[in-house]
Amino acid sequence: MNAESQHVCKPGDYKSDTTPIWCPGCGDYHVLLSLTRALAELGLPPERIAVVSGIGCSSRIPAYTNCYGFHGVHGRALPVAAGLKVARPDLTVVVASGDGDGYSIGGNHFLHACRRNIDLTYIVMDNHIYGMTKGQPSPTTEPDFDTALSPGGTGLRTFNPLVIALASGANLVARAFSGNINETVSIIVEAIRHPGFSFVEVLSPCVTFRPDQKAWKNRVHAAPVGATDDPGRAARRLMTDDGFNLGVLYRGDRRPYQPRVGGTTGDLTELEKEFEI
Amino acid sequence: MAEASSVSVAFVGSGGAGVLTTGAMLLEAACTAGWNGLLTRSVGPQIRGGEAAALVRLAAHPLECHTDHFDLVIAVDWLNAHRFAAELPLNSRSLVLSDPLGGAVPDFVTAAGARVIEIPLKQMSKASPEWRANMIALGAAARLLRMPDDALPASIAKRFGAKGAAIVNANVSAVEAGAKAVEAQPFEPRLPAPRAHTSKRWLITGNEAAALGALRGGVRFVAAYPITPASEILEWLAPNLGKVGGVLVQAEDELASINMIIGGSYGGTPALTATSGPGLSLMIEAIGLATAAEIPIVVIDVMRGGPSTGIPTKSEQSDLNIAVYGLHGDAPHIVVAPQSVTDCLFTTQWATYLAEALQAPALVLSDQFLGQTLAAIERPADIAFVGERLKAVEFVTPYKRYALGGTGVSPMAIPGTRGGQYTADGLTHTERGVPTSTVADHRAQLDKRRDKLDQFNYGAHWATIQGAGDVAVLTWGSLTGAAREAIAIARADGLEVKLIAPRLLSPPRPKEMAAALANVKRLLVVEQTHSAQFYRYLKAHYELPANTGVLHRAGPLPILPSEIHRVLMTGDAA
Numbered sequence: 001m002n003a004e005s006q007h008v009c010k011p012g013d014y015k016s017d018t019t020p021i022w023c024p025g026c027g028d029y030h031v032l033l034s035l036t037r038a039l040a041e042l043g044l045p046p047e048r049i050a051v052v053s054g055i056g057c058s059s060r061i062p063a064y065t066n067c068y069g070f071h072g073v074h075g076r077a078l079p080v081a082a083g084l085k086v087a088r089p090d091l092t093v094v095v096a097s098g099d100g101d102g103y104s105i106g107g108n109h110f111l112h113a114c115r116r117n118i119d120l121t122y123i124v125m126d127n128h129i130y131g132m133t134k135g136q137p138s139p140t141t142e143p144d145f146d147t148a149l150s151p152g153g154t155g156l157r158t159f160n161p162l163v164i165a166l167a168s169g170a171n172l173v174a175r176a177f178s179g180n181i182n183e184t185v186s187i188i189v190e191a192i193r194h195p196g197f198s199f200v201e202v203l204s205p206c207v208t209f210r211p212d213q214k215a216w217k218n219r220v221h222a223a224p225v226g227a228t229d230d231p232g233r234a235a236r237r238l239m240t241d242d243g244f245n246l247g248v249l250y251r252g253d254r255r256p257y258q259p260r261v262g263g264t265t266g267d268l269t270e271l272e273k274e275f276e277i
Numbered sequence: 278m279a280e281a282s283s284v285s286v287a288f289v290g291s292g293g294a295g296v297l298t299t300g301a302m303l304l305e306a307a308c309t310a311g312w313n314g315l316l317t318r319s320v321g322p323q324i325r326g327g328e329a330a331a332l333v334r335l336a337a338h339p340l341e342c343h344t345d346h347f348d349l350v351i352a353v354d355w356l357n358a359h360r361f362a363a364e365l366p367l368n369s370r371s372l373v374l375s376d377p378l379g380g381a382v383p384d385f386v387t388a389a390g391a392r393v394i395e396i397p398l399k400q401m402s403k404a405s406p407e408w409r410a411n412m413i414a415l416g417a418a419a420r421l422l423r424m425p426d427d428a429l430p431a432s433i434a435k436r437f438g439a440k441g442a443a444i445v446n447a448n449v450s451a452v453e454a455g456a457k458a459v460e461a462q463p464f465e466p467r468l469p470a471p472r473a474h475t476s477k478r479w480l481i482t483g484n485e486a487a488a489l490g491a492l493r494g495g496v497r498f499v500a501a502y503p504i505t506p507a508s509e510i511l512e513w514l515a516p517n518l519g520k521v522g523g524v525l526v527q528a529e530d531e532l533a534s535i536n537m538i539i540g541g542s543y544g545g546t547p548a549l550t551a552t553s554g555p556g557l558s559l560m561i562e563a564i565g566l567a568t569a570a571e572i573p574i575v576v577i578d579v580m581r582g583g584p585s586t587g588i589p590t591k592s593e594q595s596d597l598n599i600a601v602y603g604l605h606g607d608a609p610h611i612v613v614a615p616q617s618v619t620d621c622l623f624t625t626q627w628a629t630y631l632a633e634a635l636q637a638p639a640l641v642l643s644d645q646f647l648g649q650t651l652a653a654i655e656r657p658a659d660i661a662f663v664g665e666r667l668k669a670v671e672f673v674t675p676y677k678r679y680a681l682g683g684t685g686v687s688p689m690a691i692p693g694t695r696g697g698q699y700t701a702d703g704l705t706h707t708e709r710g711v712p713t714s715t716v717a718d719h720r721a722q723l724d725k726r727r728d729k730l731d732q733f734n735y736g737a738h739w740a741t742i743q744g745a746g747d748v749a750v751l752t753w754g755s756l757t758g759a760a761r762e763a764i765a766i767a768r769a770d771g772l773e774v775k776l777i778a779p780r781l782l783s784p785p786r787p788k789e790m791a792a793a794l795a796n797v798k799r800l801l802v803v804e805q806t807h808s809a810q811f812y813r814y815l816k817a818h819y820e821l822p823a824n825t826g827v828l829h830r831a832g833p834l835p836i837l838p839s840e841i842h843r844v845l846m847t848g849d850a851a
Contacts (some may be wrong), residue, residue, distance in 0.1 A: 018711055047695045052540070062700045062712060068692040069700030070543055071712075072536065073566050079500075079533035083540030083548070084692070086526055087498045091692055112529035149284070259524045265521040268492055275479035277308045277653060 004245030009043050011036040015064045021057075027178035027213075028057060029205030031125050032064050034181050034202075037096070038188035039067070042092075049092045052055030053083040054106060056132050058098035058125035058204070067094075078113040078122065085118050090259050092192060093119075103139040103159050110161075114168035117196045119256040123188065124161065124199070125178070127206035127213060135209035135268040161201055162238045166231060167249055173234065173250040178204040179221040183246060190248055196256040203244070216244070223247040281466040283314075283336035285344055286418055287365055288411070290353030290379070293325040295411035299382040300331025301651060303418055306432040308653040310425055311471025313339045315652035319361045319833075320590050328357035330365065335422070339470040339653060341617050341758025345839040347371055348466045349421060350391070351414040353398055354379030363834055367391045372464055376410065395776040396458055399820045402455070413698030416455025449579055477656040481644055482646035483621040484509035484551075486657075487577055488517075491549050494629025495664040496575060497523035498541035498548040500534035502556060505589040507579035511552040518692035535560035535576065542572050543701055545691035547633055547664045551577040554585065554596050557640075561603045568608040568726065571679065571689070573632040573639075577625065580644040582832045592645035593832030594805040597814060599638045601783045604657070607723055610729045611639035612783035616741060616764060618652040624780060626662050627738060633664030635729055636686055642782070644805075646755045646835065672696035677708040677781035681721055685729030712772040725758055730784045739781040742793050748845065749794070752803040753778055753811060756836055760803055763841035767773035774845055785818035799848070800825040803841055807831035 001219075014036040039049060053059035055074035062069025072080045081095040097199040102110055102124045112120065124135050128145075130136040136149040139159035146153055172194045176184040184202060188212050191198035203220065205213035223241075226246040228234050234250035286303065288296035299316055304316045311709040314335035321327030332347070334340050346366045351374045352358065365441035367373070367389035375382050376398040388392065393838050396417065419429050433448045482487075488510045491499075499518060501511035511525070518525045523546075528534035531552055538548035539578070546585075552560065557578045580596045582588030600612045603621050615624035626640050632639035669676065669688035678699040690697025704712040705719045713719075741757060743764075750760045757778040764774045777793045794800070800822045804811035809829045815821060828844050830836060 045695070047693060047698055050544075050692050060712075063702070066698055068690075068698050068704075070570075071538070071700055071702040071704065072539070072570075073562050073703055076532060076536040076563065079536035079541070079757075080526065080540035082526070082533075083498065083500060083537030083542075083546045084538075085540075086524060087541035087546040087548070088472045088544035108529055110531055112533070226644060259526070260519070261524045266522070268489075268521060271489065271492070271517050271520065272479070272656070275481040275485065276656075277305075277478045277480050 005204035008106040009040040011040045014039045014046055014066050015204055016064055018063050020064050021060055021210045023205040027060065027127065027132065027206070030178040030181055030203055031123065031184070031204055034178070034188060035061070035123070036065065037181070037185045038192065041185065041189050042192060044092055048090070049094065049096045050084055051096060052078070052084065053077045053096040054101040056098040056101040056130070058096055059101055060098045074248060075101055076109065077101065078106060081120050082113060082116065082118050086259060087261060089261060094192065095120055095122045097122065097124045099124065099128060099138040099140045100130045103161055107139070110164065111168045114165050114170040114197055114199065115195055116257050117169055117171055117254050119195055119197070119258065120202065121188070121191045121198045123202060125202050125204035126161070127204050127210055129206050129209045130140055131206045131209055160238070162249065163235060165199040166234055166238060169254065170199040171252040171254050171256070172198035172248065173238070174200045174248040175246050176200055176202045177216065177246055178202055179217045180220065180246065194251065196254055198253070220244045220246055223249060227251040279431070281348070281468070283334055283340065283344060284349070284422060284466045284763040285332070285334045285347045286349045286422070287333070287347045288331040288351050288353070288414060289355065289358055290329060290411065291356035292320060292327040292329045292736055294321050294329065294353045295409060296329050296331045296353060299411040299415045300333045302415055302429070302436065304333050304335070304651060304653070305480060306419065306428040307335050307424060308478065309431060310428040311474060312468060313653045314339060315340050315650050317646065317650045320366045320587040321357065321360060322551040322590060323779060328360045330361055332504070335468060337472050339655070342762060342838060343835060344474070345837050349418060349464065350381055351418055352376060353410045353414055355383055356380060357486045358383050359385065370465065374419070374459070381570050384440060394462065401454055402451070404446055405450070406453040407444060408454070411835060412448050412451035413455035413458070416452030416458045419452065420456035421461050421462065436815045479654050479656055480617065480651060481654060482649055482651050483615065483643060484507060484579065484649065485513050486618055487551070487615070487625040487641065487643060488513040488623040490625030492521055492704065493622070493631055494626035494662060495547045495633065496549040496629055497521070498538060499525040499545040500528045500537035500541070500550050501525055502528045502531045502552065504553045504556050506575065506581055507551040507553050507678040509648065510577060510579070514814065515667050531556040531559040532563070534535055535690050536565040538567070538574050539563060539567050539572050542574050543692070544683070547573065547629055549575040549577065550627070551579065551615050553579050553581050553589070553653050554583045557599060561599070564610065565604040565608045566703040567638040568604065568610050571636040571726070572701065573636050573664070575625070575628050575632050575639050575641065575645055579648040582641060590645065591833030592755065592805065593834070594644060594756070595807065595810060595831070596642060596807065597810045600642050602816060609727045609784060610637050611635065611730065612640065612642060613781055614642040614754040615647060616754060616778055616780060618647055618650055619654040619657055621647055622657045623660070626660065630662035633666045634731060636689060636731060637726070642754060644755050661793070669697050670694065675709055678710045679706060679708050679722060679725065681708060681725055684726045684732060734779055735786070739786050739789055740777060740779040740793065743776040744774060746775050747796055747798040748772065749775040749777055749843065750801050750803055750845070751777045751815065753782065758804060759836055760841055762804065762838035763845060766838060766842045767845050770846065772845060789820060790819045794820070795821065796825060798820055801841070801844055802827045802829070803836060804829045805832050805836055
């Protein structure tokens with residue numbers, strides 16, 4: 001729905017009065033701020049937006065917005081959002097997740113959401129750790145990072161979500177840093193506007209279990225070149241970048257998946273005829 | 278010639294031999310001629326080359342189950358037939374037509390003392406390139422049953438008409454050849470004259486009936502993940518849902534399909550998925566979410582033999598425990614069970630109505646027997662149960678999605694409605710939906726969800742209660758038909774037996790059950806589980822008479838009317 005001209009919207013219109021449970025200094029506060037600013041910039045009425053999530057620190061975000069929210073079970077935000085968007089294509093559906101929820105327990109849905117290419121915006125707040133359960137390794141945790149559950153580190157190579165998204169068919173692939181609010185706002189705005197499945201990985205530091213991530217602000221940098229629409233070129237860039245390359249990195253033009261809903265209201269008795277003796 | 282109340286026919290052959298088609302065509306032709314009947318299948322897991330049998334029972338009256346022996350067996354081949362020997366009871370009056378090229382007649386046939394006649398089906402089929410052994414078998418069966426000569430050609434024209442006149446004619450001549458081959462063969466059992474039917478009748482499977490019931494109940498969003506023996510529900514809905522303004526999405530797994538329908542329903546569209554035991558196991562966590570977040574959904578579980586992969590192609594009632602008790606936490610939800618092929622339509626429609634009215638998940642416990650049985654039924658009446666949830670349209674600030682009080686059903690805001698924004702949450706929440714961990718909020722919301730289900734008026738639909746007397750059979754689901762037939766036999770023997778079959782399994786109805794059991798002195802519980810799940814469920818929720826016996830057995834062997842009748846007459850359930 002195009003309601004961008006209805007009235008002037010402020011980020012505060014999209015915030016609820018519920019106090020976040022996040023630790024002071026958590027990157028997710030900035031993601032919430034960027035999301036509400038992006039929604040204000042788009043001018044979408046809050047009741048036309050649904051924010052869907054699973055479980056984890058990041059997934060608390062729906063209740064902190066003044067949109068319709070859905071806080072489901074661990075790893076299943078994408079299927080909930082897919083069902084909602086297919087049944088209600090008139091809504092703007094934003095999906096929020098984290099690296100544990102989205103890449104580990106929900107990994108299979110990530111592949112198929114990219115492949116299905118429903119018009120969703122998938123924002124993953126990646127802090128390379130399970131924060132809510134107090135510091136276990138996620139698929140993006142470095143192999144030598146020591147935790148109680150993985151003494152001495154997992155020894156496993158990290159998951160590259162952007163490459164996976166691209167290979168699985170996501171229609172827009174971007175990386176943002178929670179601390180760069182203006183840039184994150186513009187990436188989210190573009191991701192919501194872009195048809196099909198838009199994937200935005202937001203590096204969002206966990207100050208409690210990954211205090212080392214406070215240094216991320218010094219490591220992130222704008223991508224040296226703009227987005228490409230060539231998946232092969234995008235793949236090479238994503239495979240070889242340093243993981244701190246920010247911006248929209250791939251922009252595709254696949255047609256979104258949207259079966260027609262409510263187009264016909266045929267008579268049920270017509271369907272019965274095949275059974276008549 | 279002896280008139281039997283019903284005649285049972287089995288077509289036997291390896292998967293791919295076409296025996297299931299043969300069975301369906303015999304049933305279709307008989308029903309078109311005015312008889313009633315049903316077809317069940319016994320198949321192995323292989324798509325081609327495994328064992329297969331089409332089991333047909335015909336009568337003048339509508340049928341709900343098989344009886345204790347087959348009058349006629351036609352074997353295109355006996356490949357792996359020993360695997361369903363137990364499902365093909367024969368006696369000395371049974372006639373078995375066996376193709377000598379189809380392998381040796383199995384021991385279980387000769388041991389039963391059945392009369393075996395050779396019929397060279399494959400050899401005969403070589404007379405024409407368009408002939409198939411199974412069609413010759415079909416012609417033989419129709420002749421032995423004394424079906425009118427025009428019954429099969431009409432059925433053939435209907436099924437093969439699109440392939441052209443040459444194919445139709447070839448098949449007609451094949452069935453004629455089969456009829457001729459058995460012309461001189463004596464065959465005792467004789468069907469009563471068919472009835473004249475004034476009302477509309479359908480030939481439908483339970484799975485198709487359930488799918489149609491879902492549409493009648495208002496389901497317009499379906500997420501699908503294929504699984505035996507539930508796929509036909511989804512496959513029937515896939516092309517038909519769009520015709521009534523709905524949509525079906527294939528999911529990547531059952532975790533996705535259940536969460537997709539939760540999303541669709543959260544958006545305001547009545548939503549359903551269908552699965553079997555392994556899929557239900559995967560869905561359980563999300564069903565708890567739908568309970569906590571009060572999202573209406575319908576999940577059909579077409580039960581098969583379990584645990585684990587079990588016997589995917591064969592029936593059992595052993596998902597009762599997981600359906601009623603499988604959710605973690607205290608999670609009241611609705612569990613209903615259809616009692617016949619016809620009832621698959623009503624019960625699924627009712628489940629949709631209940632889910633929407635109570636903003637809760639409704640599980641429909643069908644099973645492979647009901648789901649894949651093709652039966653002639655009276656067209657189920659149009660009934661008023663159309664799912665419609667209580668929607669919030671006007672709001673006082675702040676909107677309390679999970680407001681307490683009243684019936685426990687609180688108005689639900691549908692996304693897009695201004696002023697109704699809230700977050701549906703699986704976390705324990707306040708009336709507004711805000712996460713909380715206080716004792717008071719937790720209790721209040723648990724009470725709300727329990728009370729709205731407990732206090733609802735389910736009406737007479739909660740159970741089928743028929744007959745009177747101080748002896749009763751208490752059963753559920755697909756065994757209701759067998760129990761009904763057993764009770765009819767007992768009545769002929771002078772014993773009046775009451776039938777009690779709850780359609781609503783959760784929440785339990787203690788008052789109603791107490792009334793149903795009030796004058797019952799002797800009770801027989803009948804169920805198809807290894808561990809007497811239903812009996813234990815009944816003991817947990819209801820007061821049963823001191824004299825209560827249990828006839829229970831794991832699938833896939835169906836419990837037959839004759840077995841129930843024997844226990845009723847002797848009192849010996851062991």
